[in-house]
Amino acid sequence: MPFCTTGTQPGGADAELNDNGVRIFYRTYGQGPTKILLIIGLAGTHDSWGPQIKGLVGTDTPNYDETRTGDWNSDENERGSGIQICAFDNRGMGQSSVPTKKSEYTTKIMAKDAIAMLDHLGWKSAHVFGHSMGAMIACKLAAMVPERVLSLALLNVTGGGFECFPKLDRQTLSIAIRFLRAKTPEQRAAVDLDTHYSKEYLEEYVGPNTRRSILYQEYVRCISATGMQSNNGFEGQVNACWTHKMTRLEIERIHSAGFLVSVIHGRHDIIAQLYYARRLAEKLQPAARMIELHGGHLVSHERTEEVNQALLELIKASEVKINPHEWTNLPKKTSGWIGTRMALIRVNMEGGSNVSFPFYLLSKLHIFLLYLFGLFFMAFEYGRRALKGFKTVRVGPSLALPNGE
Numbered sequence: 001m002p003f004c005t006t007g008t009q010p011g012g013a014d015a016e017l018n019d020n021g022v023r024i025f026y027r028t029y030g031q032g033p034t035k036i037l038l039i040i041g042l043a044g045t046h047d048s049w050g051p052q053i054k055g056l057v058g059t060d061t062p063n064y065d066e067t068r069t070g071d072w073n074s075d076e077n078e079r080g081s082g083i084q085i086c087a088f089d090n091r092g093m094g095q096s097s098v099p100t101k102k103s104e105y106t107t108k109i110m111a112k113d114a115i116a117m118l119d120h121l122g123w124k125s126a127h128v129f130g131h132s133m134g135a136m137i138a139c140k141l142a143a144m145v146p147e148r149v150l151s152l153a154l155l156n157v158t159g160g161g162f163e164c165f166p167k168l169d170r171q172t173l174s175i176a177i178r179f180l181r182a183k184t185p186e187q188r189a190a191v192d193l194d195t196h197y198s199k200e201y202l203e204e205y206v207g208p209n210t211r212r213s214i215l216y217q218e219y220v221r222c223i224s225a226t227g228m229q230s231n232n233g234f235e236g237q238v239n240a241c242w243t244h245k246m247t248r249l250e251i252e253r254i255h256s257a258g259f260l261v262s263v264i265h266g267r268h269d270i271i272a273q274l275y276y277a278r279r280l281a282e283k284l285q286p287a288a289r290m291i292e293l294h295g296g297h298l299v300s301h302e303r304t305e306e307v308n309q310a311l312l313e314l315i316k317a318s319e320v321k322i323n324p325h326e327w328t329n330l331p332k333k334t335s336g337w338i339g340t341r342m343a344l345i346r347v348n349m350e351g352g353s354n355v356s357f358p359f360y361l362l363s364k365l366h367i368f369l370l371y372l373f374g375l376f377f378m379a380f381e382y383g384r385r386a387l388k389g390f391k392t393v394r395v396g397p398s399l400a401l402p403n404g405e
Contacts, residue, residue, distance in 0.1 A: 042132060
């Protein structure tokens with residue numbers, strides 16, 4: 001089976017820091033000079049990219065010659081006009097290794113896994129597309145080795161930490177509790193549908209059945225086949241999201257690298273909020289284009305054609321080396337980080353009025369509420385574990401301590 005073992009590739013970036021011999025399972029699809037590395041999000045496997053793989057390559061059947069390494073950019077594939085994709089399971093999920101320590105899961109470490117994958121395949125550079133946590137990892141990769149990134153697509157991205165918390169309302173609180181209680185593929189599938197798709201999409205009819213009922217059966221089948229994510233893997237990947245942060249220097253490295261960026265987001269995403277994706281796009285302009293679609297967190301499945309078209313446009317624009325100022329669709333940024341911040345807190349309302357400072361205060365209040373929600377979420381989880389750990393202990397004479405102690 002095709003695996004890349006991190007930390008063993010000669011010449012890999014900071015290879016000695018990936019010293020645990022973590023094995024990353026991957027698949028490649030198609031052949032050609034255009035290389036695309038797909039990085040999936042929390043609790044997802046490589047085949048979660050199925051709609052994009054099939055749309056970009058023409059088939060979701062993987063290649064079978066997975067053992068060949070070296071500089072594929074310089075062989076006969078370079079003379080073709082096709083696309084080759086690599087998709088893999090992040091550490092902690094699917095068929096990849098599951099380290100037991102949370103400290104072995106950060107977006108920087110997982111970006112090194114992705115860089116090791118590029119080395120393993122012999123790809124000098126590639127278009128890097130990431131979804132959710134995978135988009136965070138893609139950002140880290142782009143900041144670490146910008147010379148190896150041809151373009152960057154960030155789907156349903158957020159900034160990590162408290163920005164990972166969903167919208168604070170009754171619906172998402174209910175979903176969070178259901179997720180923690182989910183113990184079977186059926187329970188997990190029901191929760192996943194509500195987190196991945198917009199309600200409108202799930203209620204659409206396809207023939208005599210709703211999409212919800214069709215997708216529910218599909219999710220149960222897939223979860224039953226691959227198994228529920230292990231506690232170590234889930235907690236580790238959550239830790240990677242929680243500790244993720246892009247520094248000003250990292251943003252500047254991406255900003256100044258010269259490659260184009262597409263930030264693609266579902267307007268009804270309750271997991272990664274649209275506001276934070278817009279803010280990241282603003283920081284990356286003029287290289288970034290913001291694309292908002294009518295969909296939820298898994299907008300790549302819900303609006304497959306639009307997402308695939310946006311990715312193809314990004315690839316084409318990168319190949320013809322379009323000027324970033326012609327690529328972006330964002331308002332022109334004022335100079336400096338302060339100007340960016342002021343632009344982000346100014347909102348043009350439908351009636352034409354301009355709101356800035358009140359909106360800024362509301363956004364700060366929202367972050368504070370997310371903080372409280374985070375405390376509640378963590379307290380609930382630790383309380384659940386503590387209760388689970390309690391066991392009835394029968395005390396007999398043999399357990400009596402000397403001297404009656």
